[in-house]
Amino acid sequence: MNAAERLGQFVLFELGALPYAFLTSQPTWRTHGARLAELTGVRSGQRLLDVGCGPGESAFGMAERIPGLRVTGLDFSQTMLRIAQARKRFDPAGASVELTQGDALNLSFADGSFDAVTGHSFLYLVPNAIRALSEARRVMRPGARCAFLEPAQIPNSPLLPASMRAQTLRDPRFVASMALWRVVSRRYGRFDVDRFERAFAAAGLRPIEITPTLEGLGVFGVAERPKLAALDDVDWTRWTPTDKATLLFVVRDGQILLIRKKRGLGAGKVNGPGGRLEPGESARACAIREVQEELRVTPTGVTDMGRLRFQFQDGYALEAQVFRADGCIGTATETDEAVPLWTPIDAIPYSEMWADDALWLPRMLEGKRIDGKFIFDGDAMLVHALDVRTPLA
């Protein structure tokens, strides 16, 4: 960005923040913001990211329309956010909205961490709309939708249609906000069906609907992050798990110590003992602690046998480090977490285990190191890749 562009941004987003907040604090702006949330199909309890939230009118409108929705409003302008913070205190929906400063072209949120992304008058102002949409796609869970309201490209039109000008006395702020929208978007660019479709496609989003609004001055663009269907649909180089967990298999005298899991992820299934890492804990320490907690034994001769990466369709991602032990101290005992199952190695009940276990557990028991990637939809394994290596002596 050159000096003139930086100055333009400062004037628009910092100096202009207060008048902008004044003009956009009106019911029509709020209603359109709320409509954006509805267009994504997001529900109570889910998380929505509103990019370029400005002074927050749309974000508050969404939180009000869908009670229980957890809205994160993001903007890069300190002044806009300061105004939004002040308004949050007295807005009836303020408590459901979290405000954060950030760059929409480089979001600091984890992959798949939102159920919806919205933007009101946002894409037309960012220097790179495709980059902004790609980032939105990354932080959306597969199958989630995004919705944007942008000024529309309408050839040879007057500044405002006569019907809108006629509302000036009744709703001067709304009419003024529309006039400002038209003037600023003449300089920064506008959207139509074609531009939305091209931008969505370039960002890997599937268009759902692109419809005019505001008497033709605005256009809603709604798109979906396609569900995961192939391993390449996940960027494994940037992949960060929501949780890290462990699995540990004690193998002694031709038998393997399995459990019938009583609670947590995969309850009811047969598995190895294991669980999620506590803050600051190493994978090895976690694996040993989980065996102690679940079966009241302490594993000995513990070896790291590799890792498994699970990406779930709903956005949850789990990395599990797998360990093997050649013995344990104590007698495996039932707890409120697990029932111990000493099982002959040739009678492992794979049909009662996670679908992927039949792929890698036999290889691990042959002494091979494993590295697996899996995409799951609930309990169903959709695709997988397994790398098996003979460990160095």
Ligand SMILES: Nc1nc2c([nH]c(=O)n2[C@H]2C[C@H](O)[C@@H](COP(=O)(O)OP(=O)(O)OP(=O)(O)O)O2)c(=O)[nH]1
């Ligand atoms: N064998 C196998 N284990 C899996 C698969 N997917 C998966 O999450 N697991 C394991 C890894 C973890 O040991 C366990 C999930 O952690 P957990 O729910 O037991 O965690 P936790 O003990 O911390 O539970 P909680 O206290 O939070 O309830 O499930 C899989 O596909 N195969």
